[in-house]
Amino acid sequence: xxxxxxxxxxxxxxxxxxxxxxxxxxxxxxxxTRERVLRAVDELDYVLNGPASSLAAxxxxxxxxxxxxxxxxxxGIMAGAAQSEIGGGPGAREKLAVVCNTGGSPERELTYLTLxxxxxxxxxxxxxxxxxxxxxxxxVAAKLGRLAEAGARIVLCGRPPLVLSGAGxxxxxxxxxxxxxxxxxxxxxxxxxxxxLALGHRRIGYVAGPEERTTTRHRVEGHLAALTDAGVAPxxxxxxxxxxxxxxxxxxxxxxxxxxxxxxxxxxxxxALGACAALRDRGLSIPDDVSVAGFDDLPFSTDAVPALTTVxxxxxxxxxxxxxxxxxxxxxxxxxIATVHxxxxxxxxxxxxRA
Amino acid sequence: xxxxxxxxxxxxxxxxxxxxxxxxxxxxxxxxTRERVLRAVDELDYVLNGPASSLAAxxxxxxxxxxxxxxxxxxGIMAGAAQSEIGGGPGAREKLAVVCNTGGSPERELTYLTLxxxxxxxxxxxxxxxxxxxxxxxxVAAKLGRLAEAGARIVLCGRPPLVLSGAGxxxxxxxxxxxxxxxxxxxxxxxxxxxxLALGHRRIGYVAGPEERTTTRHRVEGHLAALTDAGVAPxxxxxxxxxxxxxxxxxxxxxxxxxxxxxxxxxxxxxALGACAALRDRGLSIPDDVSVAGFDDLPFSTDAVPALTTVxxxxxxxxxxxxxxxxxxxxxxxxxIATVHxxxxxxxxxxxxRA
DNA sequence: CTGTTAGCGCTTTCAC
DNA sequence: GTGAAAGCGCTAACAG
Numbered sequence: 001x002x003x004x005x006x007x008x009x010x011x012x013x014x015x016x017x018x019x020x021x022x023x024x025x026x027x028x029x030x031x032x033t034r035e036r037v038l039r040a041v042d043e044l045d046y047v048l049n050g051p052a053s054s055l056a057a058x059x060x061x062x063x064x065x066x067x068x069x070x071x072x073x074x075x076g077i078m079a080g081a082a083q084s085e086i087g088g089g090p091g092a093r094e095k096l097a098v099v100c101n102t103g104g105s106p107e108r109e110l111t112y113l114t115l116x117x118x119x120x121x122x123x124x125x126x127x128x129x130x131x132x133x134x135x136x137x138x139x140v141a142a143k144l145g146r147l148a149e150a151g152a153r154i155v156l157c158g159r160p161p162l163v164l165s166g167a168g169x170x171x172x173x174x175x176x177x178x179x180x181x182x183x184x185x186x187x188x189x190x191x192x193x194x195x196x197l198a199l200g201h202r203r204i205g206y207v208a209g210p211e212e213r214t215t216t217r218h219r220v221e222g223h224l225a226a227l228t229d230a231g232v233a234p235x236x237x238x239x240x241x242x243x244x245x246x247x248x249x250x251x252x253x254x255x256x257x258x259x260x261x262x263x264x265x266x267x268x269x270x271x272a273l274g275a276c277a278a279l280r281d282r283g284l285s286i287p288d289d290v291s292v293a294g295f296d297d298l299p300f301s302t303d304a305v306p307a308l309t310t311v312x313x314x315x316x317x318x319x320x321x322x323x324x325x326x327x328x329x330x331x332x333x334x335x336x337i338a339t340v341h342x343x344x345x346x347x348x349x350x351x352x353x354r355a
Numbered sequence: 356x357x358x359x360x361x362x363x364x365x366x367x368x369x370x371x372x373x374x375x376x377x378x379x380x381x382x383x384x385x386x387x388t389r390e391r392v393l394r395a396v397d398e399l400d401y402v403l404n405g406p407a408s409s410l411a412a413x414x415x416x417x418x419x420x421x422x423x424x425x426x427x428x429x430x431g432i433m434a435g436a437a438q439s440e441i442g443g444g445p446g447a448r449e450k451l452a453v454v455c456n457t458g459g460s461p462e463r464e465l466t467y468l469t470l471x472x473x474x475x476x477x478x479x480x481x482x483x484x485x486x487x488x489x490x491x492x493x494x495v496a497a498k499l500g501r502l503a504e505a506g507a508r509i510v511l512c513g514r515p516p517l518v519l520s521g522a523g524x525x526x527x528x529x530x531x532x533x534x535x536x537x538x539x540x541x542x543x544x545x546x547x548x549x550x551x552l553a554l555g556h557r558r559i560g561y562v563a564g565p566e567e568r569t570t571t572r573h574r575v576e577g578h579l580a581a582l583t584d585a586g587v588a589p590x591x592x593x594x595x596x597x598x599x600x601x602x603x604x605x606x607x608x609x610x611x612x613x614x615x616x617x618x619x620x621x622x623x624x625x626x627a628l629g630a631c632a633a634l635r636d637r638g639l640s641i642p643d644d645v646s647v648a649g650f651d652d653l654p655f656s657t658d659a660v661p662a663l664t665t666v667x668x669x670x671x672x673x674x675x676x677x678x679x680x681x682x683x684x685x686x687x688x689x690x691x692i693a694t695v696h697x698x699x700x701x702x703x704x705x706x707x708x709r710a
Numbered sequence: 711c712t713g714t715t716a717g718c719g720c721t722t723t724c725a726c
Numbered sequence: 727g728t729g730a731a732a733g734c735g736c737t738a739a740c741a742g
Contacts, residue, residue: 002505004735015713020737030711045501050473051409052735055718060406062474070435070454076426083425083456087463096470098453099425101438108442115451118405119417146400150357244658273658280660303599303628305635305660359719370729375721385727407719410734714741719734726729 003044012040023048054120059151061095063123063326064116066109070101072242073298074268078127078157078319085323086123095122095327104210106136113143116152123153123326127319129215130159137163141176148176156180157322158313160214161337179325180337181318185215185295188311188342189222192293193265195309195344197230200353201263201291205254206237207247207275209267216267219295223265235261242267247274255282262290262353269294269301269310276304276349287351297345306348313342358399367395378403409475414506416450418478418681419471421464425456427597428653429623433482433512433674440678441478450477450682459565461491468498471507478508478681482674484570485514492518496531503531511535512677513668515569516692534680535692536673540570540650543666543697544577547648548620550664550699552585555708556618556646560609561592562602562630564622571622574650578620590616597622602629610637617645617708624649624656624665631659631704642706652700661703668697 005023009016014033021027022037029037040046054060063086067075079099086097100112109131116124124147130137141162144154154177156162161180196204206223209216220237227234236257240246247266251274254261264279266272272294276286284290286306294301297312318340324330360378364371369388376382377392384392395401409415418441422430434454441452455467464486471479479502485492496517499509509532511517516535551559561578564571575592582589591612595601602621606629609616619634621627627649631641639645641661649656652667673695679685 005737006735016736017714017738018712021712024737028711033712047469047472047501049410049475049735050470051406051415051475052718053737054406055404055410055720056735056737058718058737061470064453069431070425070438071428071431073426073428073431076424076428076431080425080456080458084458087455087466094466094470096453096455096467096474098419098451098455100442100451100453101435103435103439111442111449112451114402115405115416115449117402119451120404120406146402244654270655273655277658299599300625300628300655303632303659360721361719371720372722372730373728376728379721383727388727404719407734408721410736411719411721413721413734712742714739716737716739718737721732721734723732724730726727 003046004049005046007044008037008040008046011044012037058120059122060120062116062119062121063095063097063125064112064121065097065099065125066102066112066127067099068102068104068128069242070099072270074296074315075127077315078322081316081319082125082157082323082326085320085329086327097323106131106133110139110143113140113147117143117147117150120150121147121152123155125155125157125322125326126159127157127322128159129213132212132214132217144176153178153326153328155322155326156182157318158183160218177336179332181322181325182337182339183313183318184339184341185218186222186225188295188313188344189219190226191344192295192309192311193223193226194230195346196263196265196291196293196350197226197232199291199350202232203258203261204235204263204265205251205258205261206235207250207254207264207266207271208237208239209271210241211239219267240267240271242270244270244274244277247271248278251275251278252282263292263350264290265293267295269296269298269308272308272310273304286349288354291350293350302347304349309347309350310345311342312345314340358401359404360401363392363395363399363401366399367392413475414477415475417471417474417476418450418452418480419467419476420452420454420480421467421482422454422456423459423483424597425454427625429651429670430482432670433677436671436674437480437512437678437681440675440684441682452678461486461488465494465498468495468502472498472502472505475505476502476507478510480510480512480677480681481514482512482677483514484568487567487569487572499531508533508681508683510677510681511537512673513538513695515573532691534687536677536680537692537694538668538673539694539696540573541577541580543650543668543699544574545581546699547650547666548578548581549585550701551618551620551646551648551705552581552587554646554705557587558613558616559590559618559620560606560613560616561590562605562609562619562621562626563592563594564626565596566594574622595622595626597625599625599629599632602626603633606630606633607637618647618705619645620648622650624651624653624663627663627665628655628659641704643709646705648705657702659704664702664705665700666697667700669695
């Protein structure tokens, strides 16, 4: 039914090998021959058989991008940026950049990794925070090891460096991960809280992300570090998921735990939006009664009313860089690890405490 | 290096054929034998070679989901829902649901379709509005035809039915598309504008989406139909892209074209957010001076201040259904086409015109 | 620059 | 219920 490379060869009166060579463009072929082959391809409406070529070449043109939540622009922005650097690059053989949504589930993360391994993926990019469960971390590390062995380039984006288990003896190889782009969640969070402290806030509630996640922990740590340095006692802290509903509920709980709160720091912008809604519903004005701050600086944060004070993470740039790293189009940073810093964006949702 | 099926066979002291059979679970194998094979698989840490198996079986377990903008939750929600119905279904052989971001570019849409065809994808889901360029539409239809011929199940989600070219003679096959889930953009838009008319608005500006897109046209048509029925003259209309920036700029332009506007209808919620920002910056209050309405009812719309009046599209449900349809887990609707309706959500951003 | 020759690792009749 | 054998369609040496 479908035309094969042999059909093309016959029609162009050349050998299959020659057809393969012009298709892959990785070998000198006479212009006239190439012309003839290309015409035959066109006339037969021929499309290369991916599985066959992957099998023979022992590598595929699939690049997997794992995200925790595809409906969250935090991941969408990174994934889209990475994809734009991978797909349709002129010259090189077209790569198929695909995003896989783990939904934050460890099992699905492992399943996707296996599926990608099965497809002999050329590269895998893991985005966003990791689960801190040791068992799962080991399983992921092992899977990545096998992927890397099979030739896949592994890139971490917005995720802390892989901690290699075993004796921590001096110099050791970078492990299976080719490059890591880690976000300075701790530092960003710290600066954010320092900003609040500078505005006079002393009773600060914290709506944290899901427990056992690196992102959650690092942001909390930065917050606490700022408080400690200032000699201010930590306010109430409630965990939740990364959605507005969770921000809403958690803020209500925070208010219950400490009605004298003057500021709420949220795990991210989405959560902060929920926090704002809860405060409004309680009749509190932002920032006059309570200041609110988020994290990430997603596009909608500017449009919140009042606009959200937050920490801007260069998600697009980081995603694009991860994509280039995965393609080997950019040199790996020294030590294999680069830290991406956030920028404090002070906007209307935070203000001085009342006199 | 990597273990092959033959290795597993040797270790389990059975033939490769038997290993294949237990792995695919599509053939009777003695319990004891299966047990032995599974153990060998485990011990060798064996992972099936996808390309090899796809080549031999002439079909792969890849399912592609095409989206116009992965950073837009409109697509993220649908894609995530579809993926959850496809990936990791117990029993059946694990499928790899992957999302491909076209960025709204026709070339990339075609490229991804070719890449998916090359991989011998088991199914392809196209989400969101289509470009109305006849040439491109024909190219896409042709590609889908070839994909379908090769055994891929094609599902359209949130996209109008494929119009088959050629003589429109009576009964004709459904074409390459197995099922179409189309959104009633026209109807939803119409009800939204009727709502505005009922509130007394007569000068309504419209921020439309990108030109030459089905979604854009249908929403505009519904809006105009409502106006026509009410004998109200259309207000100014400006085209833009589906982002907040575009909504901001377009709204300013609308205000310039007609300073007496009392309402602005936006192409979608994101655009509406930009519109709100523009109005506020102009010192106009919502909805006292100008009412604003969006479309889609994305999660953040409830949190806008005031909360956005919009048309709720059941994106998650539609995406999930598309996923099931792609897997053949759900019967195809009669005629292959099902219309998904939107629900008018009246919230704070629209109000009566001033007396 | 081009043709020949082996497989790549798996599935699938067809026998037993 | 299990094994043997013949490819699936392509790439990659290796010659020429």
